Amino acid sequence: MRWLRKNLVVIAGLLTLAYMILPNIVVMVFSFNKPNGRFNYSWQRFSLDAWKDPCGVADMCESLSLSLQLAAWSTVGALVLGTMIAFALVRYRFRARGAINSLIFLPMAMPEVVMAASLLTLFLNMGIELGFWTVLIAHIMFCLSFVVTAVKARVMSMDPRLEEAARDLYAGPVQTFLRVTLPIAAPGIAAGALLAFALSFDDFIITNFNAGSTVTFPMFVWGSAQRGTPVQINVIGTAMFVLAVLMVVAGQIITNRRKKTATA
Amino acid sequence: MSTTTLTKKEGAAPVEEPVLRKPSARKRLVPYWLLLPGIIWLLVFFALPLVYQASTSVQTGSLEQGFQVTWHFQTYWDAFTEYWPQFVRSLLYAGTATLLCLLLGYPLAYLIAFKAGRWRNLLLVLVIAPFFTSFLIRTLAWKTILADDSLVVDVLNALHVLDVTSWLGWTEGERVLATPMAVVCGLTYNFLPFMILPLYTSLERIDGRLHEAAQDLYASPATTFRKVTFPLSMPGVVSGTLLTFIPASGDYVNAELLGSTDTKMVGNVIQSQFLRVLDYPTAAALSFILMAIVLVMVTVYIRRAGTEDLV
Amino acid sequence: MTDKTAHTGKNTGGGDVRLTGISKAYGSFNAVHPLDLTVPQGSFFALLGASGCGKTTTLRMIAGLEDPTTGTIHLGDTDVTDLPPYKRPVNTVFQSYALFPHMDISENIAFGLRRRGIKSVKKQVDDMLELVQLGDKARHKPHQLSGGQQQRVAVARALINHPQVLLLDEPLGALDLKLRRQMQLELKRIQTEVGITFVHVTHDQEEAMTMADQVAVMNGGRVEQLGAPADLYENPQTTFVANFLGTSNLIEAEVLETGGSDVLVTAGGGKLRVPGDRCTSAVRQGGKVLVGVRPEKISLAHADDAGSIADGRNRVTGRIADSSFIGVSTQYVVNSPAGAELQVYEQNIERDTRLVPGAEVVLHWNPAHTFGLDAAQDIDAGVETVEDAG
Numbered sequence: 001m002r003w004l005r006k007n008l009v010v011i012a013g014l015l016t017l018a019y020m021i022l023p024n025i026v027v028m029v030f031s032f033n034k035p036n037g038r039f040n041y042s043w044q045r046f047s048l049d050a051w052k053d054p055c056g057v058a059d060m061c062e063s064l065s066l067s068l069q070l071a072a073w074s075t076v077g078a079l080v081l082g083t084m085i086a087f088a089l090v091r092y093r094f095r096a097r098g099a100i101n102s103l104i105f106l107p108m109a110m111p112e113v114v115m116a117a118s119l120l121t122l123f124l125n126m127g128i129e130l131g132f133w134t135v136l137i138a139h140i141m142f143c144l145s146f147v148v149t150a151v152k153a154r155v156m157s158m159d160p161r162l163e164e165a166a167r168d169l170y171a172g173p174v175q176t177f178l179r180v181t182l183p184i185a186a187p188g189i190a191a192g193a194l195l196a197f198a199l200s201f202d203d204f205i206i207t208n209f210n211a212g213s214t215v216t217f218p219m220f221v222w223g224s225a226q227r228g229t230p231v232q233i234n235v236i237g238t239a240m241f242v243l244a245v246l247m248v249v250a251g252q253i254i255t256n257r258r259k260k261t262a263t264a
Numbered sequence: 265m266s267t268t269t270l271t272k273k274e275g276a277a278p279v280e281e282p283v284l285r286k287p288s289a290r291k292r293l294v295p296y297w298l299l300l301p302g303i304i305w306l307l308v309f310f311a312l313p314l315v316y317q318a319s320t321s322v323q324t325g326s327l328e329q330g331f332q333v334t335w336h337f338q339t340y341w342d343a344f345t346e347y348w349p350q351f352v353r354s355l356l357y358a359g360t361a362t363l364l365c366l367l368l369g370y371p372l373a374y375l376i377a378f379k380a381g382r383w384r385n386l387l388l389v390l391v392i393a394p395f396f397t398s399f400l401i402r403t404l405a406w407k408t409i410l411a412d413d414s415l416v417v418d419v420l421n422a423l424h425v426l427d428v429t430s431w432l433g434w435t436e437g438e439r440v441l442a443t444p445m446a447v448v449c450g451l452t453y454n455f456l457p458f459m460i461l462p463l464y465t466s467l468e469r470i471d472g473r474l475h476e477a478a479q480d481l482y483a484s485p486a487t488t489f490r491k492v493t494f495p496l497s498m499p500g501v502v503s504g505t506l507l508t509f510i511p512a513s514g515d516y517v518n519a520e521l522l523g524s525t526d527t528k529m530v531g532n533v534i535q536s537q538f539l540r541v542l543d544y545p546t547a548a549a550l551s552f553i554l555m556a557i558v559l560v561m562v563t564v565y566i567r568r569a570g571t572e573d574l575v
Numbered sequence: 576m577t578d579k580t581a582h583t584g585k586n587t588g589g590g591d592v593r594l595t596g597i598s599k600a601y602g603s604f605n606a607v608h609p610l611d612l613t614v615p616q617g618s619f620f621a622l623l624g625a626s627g628c629g630k631t632t633t634l635r636m637i638a639g640l641e642d643p644t645t646g647t648i649h650l651g652d653t654d655v656t657d658l659p660p661y662k663r664p665v666n667t668v669f670q671s672y673a674l675f676p677h678m679d680i681s682e683n684i685a686f687g688l689r690r691r692g693i694k695s696v697k698k699q700v701d702d703m704l705e706l707v708q709l710g711d712k713a714r715h716k717p718h719q720l721s722g723g724q725q726q727r728v729a730v731a732r733a734l735i736n737h738p739q740v741l742l743l744d745e746p747l748g749a750l751d752l753k754l755r756r757q758m759q760l761e762l763k764r765i766q767t768e769v770g771i772t773f774v775h776v777t778h779d780q781e782e783a784m785t786m787a788d789q790v791a792v793m794n795g796g797r798v799e800q801l802g803a804p805a806d807l808y809e810n811p812q813t814t815f816v817a818n819f820l821g822t823s824n825l826i827e828a829e830v831l832e833t834g835g836s837d838v839l840v841t842a843g844g845g846k847l848r849v850p851g852d853r854c855t856s857a858v859r860q861g862g863k864v865l866v867g868v869r870p871e872k873i874s875l876a877h878a879d880d881a882g883s884i885a886d887g888r889n890r891v892t893g894r895i896a897d898s899s900f901i902g903v904s905t906q907y908v909v910n911s912p913a914g915a916e917l918q919v920y921e922q923n924i925e926r927d928t929r930l931v932p933g934a935e936v937v938l939h940w941n942p943a944h945t946f947g948l949d950a951a952q953d954i955d956a957g958v959e960t961v962e963d964a965g
Contacts, residue, residue, distance in 0.1 A: 009371050009374055012375075013371040016371060016372040022405075024393070027397060030405070081302035084298040087298055088296075094295045094296065103306050103310075107306070111515075111554055112511060112514055114554055114555045114558075115313075117538055118551065119313045121313060121548060122317075125316050159671075162675060162676075168638055168666055171690045172659075183677045184676065208535070209538065221404070222400055225404060233401055237398060237402070240397055241396050245389065245393050
């Protein structure tokens with residue numbers, strides 16, 4: 001009983017973790033399922049069919065590649081615009097600071113469906129054809145605020161004396177930025193990039209409103225929830241999960257090793 | 265340029281020399297050039313659409329004949345009276361999910377921040393890892409987990425939990441899927457990481473010695489938590505609840521995939537009005553009402569919680 | 576203060592740092608009032624003052640990191656006022672060092688040379704590492720070094736460029752006391768070795784006095800006094816300098832006689848002599864003057880022995896309020912009719928056991944050690960209070 005009380009937090013925490021991981025396990029297990037009907041919701045029998053032919057479903061891999069491209073371009077766009085804003089906000093004093101801060105905060109404080117619907121009214125009113133470009137515009141818009149927040153946090157903790165030291169040591173403005181500012185701000189920029197990529201890749205609501213007939217991967221999944229879920233969806237979901245975890249683990253090992261050799 | 269050393273003011277006398285050097289105009293404009301592209305983007309694709317939406321909401325007409333601004337505010341009243349159950353449901357579901365996220369997320373954030381030791385990084389990865397699988401796929405997995413003859417439902421049934429929940433109106437008979445509970449369960453699941461990460465960030469900043477100091481000053485573990493840990497984690501609680509509540513209130517994916525026609529939230533209505541019924545004024549009005557409700561609630565909440573610096 | 580160039584032997588005039596009418600204002604706040612200052616080539620020059628006195632701003636203007644509101648800066652004969660920092664032959668050792676965290680030590684040190692397009696830097700970097708005794712740390716990252724080592728890297732990174740002037744902004748502020756003493760000697764050694772002009776900003780008066788050939792004491796954006804450390808200590812011109820550099824006993828007195836070489840004044844019923852040439856302002860009969868004397872110049876005698884004090888010495892009677900034994904000396908606080916809380920430092924040679932709190936005593940000193948200051952200033956200016964300390 002005392003043991004239970006002492007470890008209550010640990011048990012509760014691990015239960016929550018189980019709750020969070022459970023769907024991933026189900027997704028993984030059901031990627032080896034061979035369903036009877038069109039829907040992959042109940043277990044029938046083990047099969048490797050879907051893994052052998054991941055692109056065997058019409059249009060799925062096309063939508064996946066479209067989503068990856070969208071995420072890549074949204075990341076680039078949001079990163080460039082967001083990093084510039086973050087630097088301006090941290091490094092300079094100027095008028096309308098408060099207004100600009102609110103403009104950046106508001107998209108994060110807005111239910112996605114509101115942004116999605118209002119963007120659609122804009123595009124409809126302007127007579128802009130929905131498709132890849134309208135989705136890209138929307139994704140850059142909502143990723144921007146998150147990039148600004150991530151980069152700002154890093155730049156804020158950066159000692160401005162480092163840049164002064166560079167200028168003092170004969171580095172002009174460009175050299176200072178490339179050799180000192182950028183490398184030191186890199187972790188913040190990387191965090192922003194990762195966030196933007198994930199948000200864009202996984203976005204459904206805003207995309208659903210503004211994509212027209214363009215089908216991204218989340219939209220494909222949504223559609224298949226109505227028409228029938230191919231097992232391949234689970235294969236993609238599992239593969240991405242495993243790949244990402246492996247990358248994180250590899251990154252951790254590399255940094256650990258670097259630390260060790262550096263101190264040796 | 266920083267002015268780190270000069271904070272104290274001492275005997276300020278007027279400057280005798282009149283020859284002043286002004287910083288060059290180019291230098292002063294730098295911040296504006298940096299801001300310009302991003303801010304224009306937000307103005308055109310975030311702020312301007314809201315204006316368009318406002319105008320759409322007071323238009324009348326039809327898809328065939330086109331819409332005109334007629335200052336028809338009646339749309340708002342009609343939309344609200346027709347869809348108020350969906351509004352109430354949205355706020356109720358989102359609120360419940362937020363509360364559940366806090367209750368479930370806090371122990372895990374606490375565990376990672378203070379008790380995990382060398383497992384800390386692994387646990388953090390596990391919290392973030394689900395993100396890498398599309399949230400729609402994961403939400404569909406709940407259909408399997410909560411299916412009528414699934415292990416989870418059988419266990420809940422055997423424990424008579426479902427009797428209680430169906431008496432409360434959260435579930436129906438021996439079903440969980442297509443009930444409010446399934447929707448709230450999905451919402452909670454989807455937004456848990458958005459609660460845990462800010463909580464963890466603010467918990468991790470707390471100096472462990474504060475716990476020792478509190479216990480040294482005769483505080484029991486429970487009191488230490490109530491008087492020291494929890495107040496210090498308030499910034500995380502505030503931003504976590506906002507990051508959970510705001511998106512949850514406008515969500516329609518969980519209600520669509522895990523719910524039934526009786527669990528439709530306002531997001532579902534906006535979505536179908538906009539994309540299926542094509543009644544733009546009503547959809548715009550609904551969206552505006554939702555925005556207003558959320559903004560007012562968030563503002564009041566932030567005021568009361570007293571943390572203004574969230575970003 | 577106008578151009579006061581005290582000569583320090585090496586001065587050739589060609590490479591002096593000359594500030595003319597330089598000032599800095601932030602909005603309506605004047606951080607530095609227009610000041611003229613010449614730092615002789617090859618000297619070790621200290622800017623001393625409490626935080627917020629304008630010393631760092633002055634340094635940053637020399638470095639080019641801050642644009643002066645008015646005035647000009649010359650290095651030798653070249654006007655560098657409008658040159659950006661990366662075009663000035665001046666380098667800075669920053670407060671808390673500002674070492675680039677993403678580069679190792681040798682990359683940090685080579686940074687300046689590389690930016691000037693010098694390709695083969697290996698030999699110079701190695702020499703510099705040797706000079707600061709960090710040869711084995713070349714491949715370490717800054718965070719792997721101790722505070723003292725980081726400090727030496729910062730010096731090496733600046734010195735390798737052979738600047739005309741090396742600026743040091745509180746370079747020892749982050750170090751603990753013992754290490755600070757050690758680094759003071761180290762910096763002094765390096766300066767003598769390389770012969771470059773050092774301009775050193777500090778709030779630590781002991782540090783300024785140990786290291787510098789010349790010290791400019793700054794207060795409220797102005798230079799209060801400039802001179803060699805001993806000169807500043809013995810002949811403070813203002814109450815701020817008298818109190819900020821070491822400790823002074825300042826007694827408010829009335830002038831009785833101004834006839835001879837000494838001025839005769841009265842305070843608390845007693846008479847004191849002040850050498851006329853050590854009074855900073857004109858004294859007239861009946862006027863006020865602040866009489867100053869350093870604590871270590873005063874001898875303490877028990878009231879019973881008052882008769883044995885030699886004639887011609889200044890004397891003040893009082894009662895010991897407090898005494899603290901600190902090894903080499905004992906410090907007494909004495910309340911007297913002439914002034915409250917007078918400080919007396921007595922060498923512990925033969926301790927008089929009667930000198931305990933409550934004892935009636937006579938303070939006496941050679942009148943030549945007395946100085947007179949203008950009475951129309953704050954008697955407590957520059958006294959360190961608890962809030963300022965640290």
